[in-house]
Amino acid sequence: MEDYLVRRFDFYKYENLLKDKTEFIESLSQTLKQSGVDGGLDFIKSSGICVDIFGSNKYEKLLNESIEIIREHGGIDAEESIEALLEDKRLAESIINMFNHTRASYFLENEEVEDDYKVASFLLALEVYLRQCSENNIKLDYESLSSLLPNNEELNGLPKKERIVLKANMFDAAAESTGMILKFFSYNKYKFKGVKRNISPKNIKTSSAHLLFSEVWLQLNEAIDNWKYSEGTFKVKGDTVEVKLDKVLQLNNYISNERFQNLRDGWHMSFIGELKSKGIIENEESLLDSIHKNKLDRLFMFIYFGSAELKEEIESISLEDWLSAYNILIKESRRFLRRQKKIKATNLNKICLCKKRVDWVRIFNQNGFSVADANIIIDIFTFSKSSEDLFDCPMVEIDDEFLVVVPSVTANSDPTRALASNFVNKNYNLNFKGYGFEERTKQVLNQAGITCESLYRKDNGTEYECDVAFVKDDELFFVECKANIQPYTTRQHCNQLKKMHEDTQQLNRIVDYFSKNIGIVNDRLGLPEDFRPTKINKIVLTTSMVGQKIWINNCSIIDESAFTMFFDRTPPVLKYYDKGEVSDIPSDKFDIYEGRISANKLRKFLKHPPQITVSEALFESKSYKLPLLNVEMDGVLKVNKTMHVGAELNPKEKTLTDKFFGLPF
Known part of the structure; x- marks a missing residue:
C-alpha cells in the first residue's frame, strides 16, 4: 500500500485535531514539510473540512486558511492541484445542494x-x-x-x-x-x-418519503467518502456531473462485505439445516425464541470479534x-x-x-x-x-x-x-489478538502436518514476539495474528486498511530481529543449528475478510477463513440452499488445492487468493444514474452471487458457475 493511501486513511487523527485549530494548523504545516503539497491536500480532504454532506459551513474559514498555507508552501506549482481539489469541492456541494433542494421542496409541498x-x-x-x-x-x-x-x-x-x-x-x-x-x-x-x-x-x-430520499443520500455519502480517502473525482460531463469512484477501493469494500456475508449466511443456513435434520426445529422462525439462538449468537460474535470466550x-x-x-x-x-x-x-x-x-x-x-x-x-x-x-x-x-x-x-x-x-x-480498541486466535492457527497448521511455534525474546528491554512461525520446503514463514472486527462502510474499510499497514510495520520489526538471530528460531522449531531458510515469508493473518490481493511492506495479508481453507484443502464453494438442505459445490479450477501442500503453492495462494478471484467475478464496472439527480456514477455494481436459493439461474449466474463450478443441475 502506498504511503499516500495510508495518509488519507488517517482521518481519525485529523478529526481529533479539529478540536483545536492551532494544533490542526501546526499538524498541517508539519505534513507539508514531510509530504509536500499532495500530503497537505490529503490532510484537509480526509479531515472532512472540504465537503460536508449535511451542508455545514462550520469549517469554511479553517479550510480557506489551510488552502492559503498550502499555497504559500507550494507556490505556483501547487496551484493546479489546489484548483482541482476546489473544483471537486464545488461539484460535490452542487450535488448535495441539488439533493437538499429536491428533498426540501417535496416536504414543503406535502408535509404539514x-x-x-x-x-x-x-x-x-x-x-x-x-x-x-x-x-x-x-x-x-x-x-x-x-x-x-x-x-x-x-x-x-x-x-x-x-x-x-x-x-x-x-x-x-x-x-x-x-x-x-x-x-x-x-x-x-x-x-x-x-x-x-x-x-x-x-x-x-x-x-415515509424520508426513507426513499435516504437511499439516494446513502449512495451520495459513500461517494463522498470514496473521494475523501482515495482517487475519486467529480467532473462535468455535458449537462450532468460525473462521479468517478475509485473502483479499487470500492471493489475492496464490496468483496470484503460479500465474502463476510456469505460466510455468515453459510454458517446460518448450515446451523438451521442441521437442526431441521435432527427434528429440533420445523422452520427458521422457531429458531428465534429457541435455546439455539444463543449458540448462533455466540457463533456470530466469534466471527465478528475473533473471540471464542467473549471475555474481552x-x-x-x-x-x-x-x-x-x-x-x-x-x-x-x-x-x-x-x-x-x-x-x-x-x-x-x-x-x-x-x-x-x-x-x-x-x-x-x-x-x-x-x-x-x-x-x-x-x-x-x-x-x-x-x-x-x-x-x-x-x-x-x-x-x-x-x-x-x-x-x-x-x-x-x-x-x-x-x-x-x-x-x-466509536473507535474503541478492538484488536483482540488473544491467545485463542494463535492457538487456532497452530491447530490448522498441525492438522496439515506442519510443525509451528510462537517465538518470544526480550533483548535489552525490548520485546520481540512472533505469534506463529513455521518452515515449509526450507522456507521460513512468520505469521502475525490480528483479530480485527469486520468493517462495513467505506470509512470503516479505510480505517481497517490503515491498521493493516501498521500491522506490517510491527511484523517487519519482529522478522528483522529473528532473521538476524536465526538460532532462536531453529531452537524453537527443532531445526538443525546450521539451518538457514532459502526464503523468508511474512504473513499478517486477520479475522476480518480481505477484499483484494494485499501486499504491504513486503508482507502478505490474508484472512483466517481463506488461510484455513488452503491448509484444509478446501477450494471456494458455491452454496446451494433448497428445501431446507444446504449443499456445498466446490470449485475444481484451482490446482493449489490439489496434492501436497508446498511453499510454492502457499506463496501462489497468498499472491492470488482464489476466494478473491471468484468474488471479483461477482462485480462489474458500470455507469449508472443516481435517482432524483442529474448525476452519473462511474463505479462498481454487483451482478452475481455465490449463494443460491433454488436451482433457477439467470444468464450471468450461469456464466459464473460455468467458469468456477460444476453444478448438478
Whole structure:
C-alpha cells in the first residue's frame, strides 16, 4: 500500500485535531514539510473540512486558511492541484445542494407537521413501514395508512418467494438509512420531542418519503467518502456531473462485505439445516425464541470479534454481557409487538417502545446488570451523531427524558453485527489478538502436518514476539495474528486498511530481529543449528475478510477463513440452499488445492487468493444514474452471487458457475 493511501486513511487523527485549530494548523504545516503539497491536500480532504454532506459551513474559514498555507508552501506549482481539489469541492456541494433542494421542496409541498414533531413523525412512519415490510401489517383504524410501501399492487402481484425477498431487502434498506436521516434532523437542529403527540396518518405517510430520499443520500455519502480517502473525482460531463469512484477501493469494500456475508449466511443456513435434520426445529422462525439462538449468537460474535470466550471488555463490560444486554432490548421489542392488538392512536407512546431512563435501568438491573453498568449500556446504545443507524444504537432520546426504541428495527436486529458496528464507529480498541486466535492457527497448521511455534525474546528491554512461525520446503514463514472486527462502510474499510499497514510495520520489526538471530528460531522449531531458510515469508493473518490481493511492506495479508481453507484443502464453494438442505459445490479450477501442500503453492495462494478471484467475478464496472439527480456514477455494481436459493439461474449466474463450478443441475 502506498504511503499516500495510508495518509488519507488517517482521518481519525485529523478529526481529533479539529478540536483545536492551532494544533490542526501546526499538524498541517508539519505534513507539508514531510509530504509536500499532495500530503497537505490529503490532510484537509480526509479531515472532512472540504465537503460536508449535511451542508455545514462550520469549517469554511479553517479550510480557506489551510488552502492559503498550502499555497504559500507550494507556490505556483501547487496551484493546479489546489484548483482541482476546489473544483471537486464545488461539484460535490452542487450535488448535495441539488439533493437538499429536491428533498426540501417535496416536504414543503406535502408535509404539514410542525418542525418540532417531524422527528416523531418520521419514527412513526418508520415503524409502520417496517411492519408492512415484514408482512406483519400494523392494525390501524386509518385507511390512509393501509400501505406506505411503494408500488404495493405490483409487490402483491409477485410470487410469494420473490415478494418476501424484495420486502426483506426493503426492510434492511430502510433500517440502515435511519442513521443518515436522524443525523440530518440533528444537524438541522430539529427538536427530538413529542412522545405523546398524535401525528395524523397523512403526515405519517408523507414522512415515509424520508426513507426513499435516504437511499439516494446513502449512495451520495459513500461517494463522498470514496473521494475523501482515495482517487475519486467529480467532473462535468455535458449537462450532468460525473462521479468517478475509485473502483479499487470500492471493489475492496464490496468483496470484503460479500465474502463476510456469505460466510455468515453459510454458517446460518448450515446451523438451521442441521437442526431441521435432527427434528429440533420445523422452520427458521422457531429458531428465534429457541435455546439455539444463543449458540448462533455466540457463533456470530466469534466471527465478528475473533473471540471464542467473549471475555474481552469494552467500557469494563465483557463482550458476553454486551450481547446479553442487546438481547434484552430484542426481547422487550418482541414482547411489545406481540402484545399489540389494535392501535387507535398514532403517537410514539402507542406505536414504539417508550420508557424513561430510570425504567430502562431497572429492566437491565432486573436482568443481572448493576445500575452503573446499566447506565453505561444505555449511554452506548443511545443514538448520536457518531452512530451508524438504529441497529447499532437502538435508543433515541425524545423529550429529554424518554428513550424510544423502534420495536420493528430492534426485534429484527442481529445483535452481533449491531455491537460490532457500534464499537467500530466509536473507535474503541478492538484488536483482540488473544491467545485463542494463535492457538487456532497452530491447530490448522498441525492438522496439515506442519510443525509451528510462537517465538518470544526480550533483548535489552525490548520485546520481540512472533505469534506463529513455521518452515515449509526450507522456507521460513512468520505469521502475525490480528483479530480485527469486520468493517462495513467505506470509512470503516479505510480505517481497517490503515491498521493493516501498521500491522506490517510491527511484523517487519519482529522478522528483522529473528532473521538476524536465526538460532532462536531453529531452537524453537527443532531445526538443525546450521539451518538457514532459502526464503523468508511474512504473513499478517486477520479475522476480518480481505477484499483484494494485499501486499504491504513486503508482507502478505490474508484472512483466517481463506488461510484455513488452503491448509484444509478446501477450494471456494458455491452454496446451494433448497428445501431446507444446504449443499456445498466446490470449485475444481484451482490446482493449489490439489496434492501436497508446498511453499510454492502457499506463496501462489497468498499472491492470488482464489476466494478473491471468484468474488471479483461477482462485480462489474458500470455507469449508472443516481435517482432524483442529474448525476452519473462511474463505479462498481454487483451482478452475481455465490449463494443460491433454488436451482433457477439467470444468464450471468450461469456464466459464473460455468467458469468456477460444476453444478448438478
